[in-house]
Amino acid sequence: MNLELRVVIRQLGLLLLVLSALIGAVALFAVYDRLAGRSVDDADLRALLTAGFVGFLCGGSLFVVGRRTSLDLLGQREALLLVATSWLFGAAIAALPFWFWSTLHGDTDNATHDFAPFVNCYFEAMSGLTTTGATVVQTIGTLPRSLLLWRALTQWLGGLGIVVLFVAVLPMLGIVSRRIYRVEAPGPSPEGVKPRIRDTARILWFIYLGLTVAEIVALRLCGMTWFNAVCHTFATLATGGFSTHDASIAGFPTIGIHIVIIVFMILAGINFGLYHLLLQRQWRSVIKDPELRVYFAIILVATVIVTASLLGNSSSTASSSDEPASFANALKHGFFQVVSIQTTTGFCSDDSDQWGFAAKATLLILMFIGASAGSTGGGIKVTRIMIAAKVLLAEIERVYRPKVVRPVKVGKATIEADLKLSTLVYLAGVVLLFAIGTILLMLLEAGNGVDITTAATASAATLNNVGPGFARVGATQNYAWFTAQSKIVMSILMLLGRLEMFTIIVLFSPRFWKTQ
């Protein structure tokens, strides 16, 4: 069977058109801001309109080229190619507003230098769409509100895209394990698999929208402006972590805001398949979900460790927020940072880079564990960690009782041999990519005198879609100082992590492109 490139091109064109329309919507927001009396440069507005127009041309041409095709031709390989190209080219379009804004402001304005070479804009856009939250912006306060909204919006779109992809699209096409995304196997139905994808996608979209409205209202009630509430909601639910404030959430001292954001980060890190079950009133399966329980258990245990470490190491607590080192503060920052890092959001309530080794090691481990499968969060995912742990225990028993075959179970479900192997391969892949990323960053940044902590945590924070790492990519730092080559490496790491690796790696396999 030949690869049906036409259908991939058409769908990609459609996606770019949607992105361009949204850039247009942000331009409308800039117009509204100007009418409301806020200072909006002509250049700000022109940048958005140009970006939207260029995006519209790109998307439109692709759509025209691929128009004569049927969605039924979208098979497994086409779907994989579409997913990869969506993020690769989507990030290019999403980078345009930053790029034109920088170009139109010229070299005289210092603040534009953050977006000066195009690779910076691409990094920022990829960081948004993959919901990573790593930024090249050194002083966020100098950006116009329209660009801040666009940054937040890329995250929100990326988060929605990932949930729909992994819970509705890929499992139905048989590409990834249905079990870990809580998708029921579609029975033989006369309408085929496509309408089912559409139904599930629609439900997920409503859930996402509902959570968005709820958080915006909650943040507004806690005293945030509408604008900040919207931007931070976008970044929370996508587990993205872009803030409108240089100090991230540490810039909002209200305890209510911290609590609301903690709650919604936790909600965003739950498998959206479970919300789907909730809507079907299957309370029991939700409450008994093994991944959900372990997810909460990890948050609890990690919070205890980090809080204890902060109390034992009082000189380093609340270093950036000038608060006294009390139990309440240690718990507040410990809980916030644990949830922020495990869900791979990356918001900061304190400069965790100043914390003690035990707290930092815990956070680094959480980066790799990540959130639940089928959530907007990144990382390896709790369910994979569970499967790997059970396989490890089973293998230990097999050493001294080779003839006893005990099925490996998670909850009541037996893990089949295929899933066991692919889970461990996934883990090995993450470790391998992490190591390759670290080595490449060390080599590429040798001239910048980069240390191993910076290189390793930058690799981990981008691969696991977290955002901040430690040392020179710590909570109060940014990614602006890296060379262009490193930014490309990290953009690829973000994409590999976000699309769970194989979706991207297959494209480099010669057999993928061969006709069968």
Add this chain to the structure above:
Amino acid sequence: MNLELRVVIRQLGLLLLVLSALIGAVALFAVYDRLAGRSVDDADLRALLTAGFVGFLCGGSLFVVGRRTSLDLLGQREALLLVATSWLFGAAIAALPFWFWSTLHGDTDNATHDFAPFVNCYFEAMSGLTTTGATVVQTIGTLPRSLLLWRALTQWLGGLGIVVLFVAVLPMLGIVSRRIYRVEAPGPSPEGVKPRIRDTARILWFIYLGLTVAEIVALRLCGMTWFNAVCHTFATLATGGFSTHDASIAGFPTIGIHIVIIVFMILAGINFGLYHLLLQRQWRSVIKDPELRVYFAIILVATVIVTASLLGNSSSTASSSDEPASFANALKHGFFQVVSIQTTTGFCSDDSDQWGFAAKATLLILMFIGASAGSTGGGIKVTRIMIAAKVLLAEIERVYRPKVVRPVKVGKATIEADLKLSTLVYLAGVVLLFAIGTILLMLLEAGNGVDITTAATASAATLNNVGPGFARVGATQNYAWFTAQSKIVMSILMLLGRLEMFTIIVLFSPRFWKTQ
């Protein structure tokens, strides 16, 4: 079936008796040295005799306690328990010569402080028996020749023990995969499995002895004294790395010595099952062995990378040996260090800690890859890396062609599902133990202000049985400065690595101890 403790106790007693007899033999060597006119303290001699006597008492009592039993009762679980206790208690006996030597010399003599708390002696003995080569001795020159011989001998014994264990004993008992140790499945034979183990073990012993004699003669011909030739041969063939010289092999400038040691390190890193095949004149299967080919290929590629890195970074070449930074020197040190680290020997021809990042990263990767399965070398082993790589490639294809089932092959042999899974679990286990080791060392050495490079490479160098790491455990450094707790952690890491993890981990599984 109950665990037959009695047979374990008897065999352990026997092993300790053999160790004590060897300590006695070293005492005879000290007597010979004195007769030959060399200065041998009374205390030196008394230390060895006391150690031998205490060891004899321990071994003898165990043997008496367990004497009424039959070797036929040695089943799988008993064998595992025997292996673990052999190294754990064997190291305690092997530590006695160091300990009594330090005690008998009293506190006045500064040099004895290296062996001052018993944990230092245990660390040194475990490092010897596991053929790691990490040392707590700060100035090797101050040790008497008898102790230097004993250090080298522990390595030689450890190397022999490992080869016999993994090529002859465990596969025959069905505990580890026969395939990767090149053992043929024993057919149904009237004499049972035990005589077969004895036959294979005897052949391996002859091979080991033959290589030993060959290297001693070769080193002597290159100008080493007989004593140095013997000690370095013991440390080479066991891929151990203990030297009699503070500067390790850098202290022997003759190029011939470098070449001989390189050749025998390479030979020691080859699966001893292949030598067995050679003796049966199966040339073709040896030449076509896939692990052997990849083993040589890795050495070649790594040597090219390291040599190139040394040439490009001339200021750091040959830093400790004061030689000009020429191509010949870069190649000499690059080749030597690559072979030394990949075979997990740990001899140093130069201070590799001063080398550039590319060279050091390559060496660190080699530490994890390690030598061939069934050799005296440590690390993950080349064959496991090959299986993991092939499984990874097969999984990538499975993403877009879930229905195509292609068997994973290494050479002509198909890798079965069980071996695939256990290989990946092994990799995951190594990564996990490496991470746990690093974190523990960071926490335990917080007072010593340890850096992450030191902690991570100390963890890697002990777990993979290499010896030297980087930074404060680099080529010219030692392990004396660690706290007692860290030394215990690293002793456990050495043992876990040496016995391929599961052999030790099963002992912590409650089910192992239950009657079936």
